[in-house]
Amino acid sequence: MIYIISFLLVLSLIVIVHEFGHFIVARLCGVKVLAFSIGFGKKIWARKDKYGTEWRICPIPLGGYVQMLGDEDAASMKQSDKNLTEEEKKHTFFAQKLYKRAAIIFAGPFMNYLFAVVLLTCILATLGYPHIPAVIGKVLDNSAAQAMDLRVGDRVLQINDQQIDDFSELQRTMMFLQKGEPAVIYIARGDQKLKLRFTPAVNQNRPQLGVMSDITQEYTFEKYSVPLAFVKSWVIAYEMSRDTLNYLALMISGERSADELRGPLGIAEASGDAMRAGFVSFILFMIQISVSVGLLNLLPLPVLDGGHLALYAVEAVTRRKVSKKVETWGMRLGLLLLFLLFTYTLWKDIPRIVGRIFS
Numbered sequence: 287m288i289y290i291i292s293f294l295l296v297l298s299l300i301v302i303v304h305e306f307g308h309f310i311v312a313r314l315c316g317v318k319v320l321a322f323s324i325g326f327g328k329k330i331w332a333r334k335d336k337y338g339t340e341w342r343i344c345p346i347p348l349g350g351y352v353q354m355l356g357d358e359d360a361a362s363m364k365q366s367d368k369n370l371t372e373e374e375k376k377h378t379f380f381a382q383k384l385y386k387r388a389a390i391i392f393a394g395p396f397m398n399y400l401f402a403v404v405l406l407t408c409i410l411a412t413l414g415y416p417h418i419p420a421v422i423g424k425v426l427d428n429s430a431a432q433a434m435d436l437r438v439g440d441r442v443l444q445i446n447d448q449q450i451d452d453f454s455e456l457q458r459t460m461m462f463l464q465k466g467e468p469a470v471i472y473i474a475r476g477d478q479k480l481k482l483r484f485t486p487a488v489n490q491n492r493p494q495l496g497v498m499s500d501i502t503q504e505y506t507f508e509k510y511s512v513p514l515a516f517v518k519s520w521v522i523a524y525e526m527s528r529d530t531l532n533y534l535a536l537m538i539s540g541e542r543s544a545d546e547l548r549g550p551l552g553i554a555e556a557s558g559d560a561m562r563a564g565f566v567s568f569i570l571f572m573i574q575i576s577v578s579v580g581l582l583n584l585l586p587l588p589v590l591d592g593g594h595l596a597l598y599a600v601e602a603v604t605r606r607k608v609s610k611k612v613e614t615w616g617m618r619l620g621l622l623l624l625f626l627l628f629t630y631t632l633w634k635d636i637p638r639i640v641g642r643i644f645s
Contacts, residue, residue, distance in 0.1 A: 288561055299572065301579075304397060305349070308390055311389050311390045318339075320338070321339065321351075322342070324341075324342065326344050326349075330345055356381075394591050406515075411512050418454060419452060420442040421500040434482045434484045437475065440475050441474040444472040458525075462533075469483070471483075547631050549634075555639055588617050588619050
């Protein structure tokens with residue numbers, strides 16, 4: 287039940303935040319919003335506000351949706367202005383100028399980023415940012431670290447041109463080294479500073495140094511003022527997005543395995559683990575998912591928000607709307623790609639989760 291509840295909670299909050307971004311900017315741009323629904327299915331509670339928007343609560347807790355004037359269905363997949371007066375047509379989404387339509391679409395992913403940044407700002411301003419020293423606590427057998435005689439107690443200072451301030455930066459830097467390419471590592475050992483060359487070992491198609499952190503080292507927490515925490519949170523969100531894009535690029539090029547991708551079942555598993563680890567862990571997981579959803583929706587793929595923005599970019603250059611036929615086939619292709627991705631991740635998630643349950 288913990289895994290089910292945590293997954294539904296994360297999914298609902300992230301999707302509702304995303305839809306609220308579309309909603310608030312649509313209203314600011316003069317688009318009439320017919321409904322804002324929390325959940326799907328037959329409504330169990332509804333109330334209209336003074337702007338004519340019906341706020342709904344529905345029983346299926348899988349997020350929510352915004353329905354604008356002219357939408358023929360809740361998913362906004364079909365648009366029509368038939369049976370609307372000339373005045374009403376002015377307040378439909380597709381009647382708006384290009385920059386307004388782009389702003390409404392962009393607002394969804396942006397709100398996911400903003401939600402993550404606000405949560406992270408609260409954590410940095412109250413608990414602080416954890417710094418785990420990049421001190422080696424264990425050297426794994428048959429690893430690159432063992433081959434170059436790294437020792438327990440060594441502190442990693444730098445890898446290639448990347449300065450290492452804590453263990454998380456060490457992990458991130460190793461993640462994106464090129465397979466089979468030599469690298470340079472700078473180590474502090476007592477009063478000595480050593481410069482060593484190594485070639486990362488590859489485990490599960492991922493470059494690895496082969497060390498673990500020193501759990502006896504005392505963690506430090508650096509607190510920030512609210513303004514600085516807000517800026518730091520945007521930097522962290524940017525780094526998370528950059529790392530994700532780097533991983534996708536390496537995966538597409540064949541340098542990294544796609545086995546690390548997680549689908550809905552994998553996310554449900556991770557959300558349950560995060561909730562069991564405690565409140566802060568769960569909030570940090572929600573931050574990560576919110577950034578991931580925001581980034582995913584900005585990818586220029588049909589169906590996603592980024593696909594619509596790509597079409598608007600074409601429209602801005604050509605000064606005419608993309609034909610309905612092209613848009614329809616693009617949507618079908620996008621749905622096919624998402625279905626294939628969903629099937630692949632499901633195929634990978636099920637054996638791993640079943641094995642975990644029975645082990």
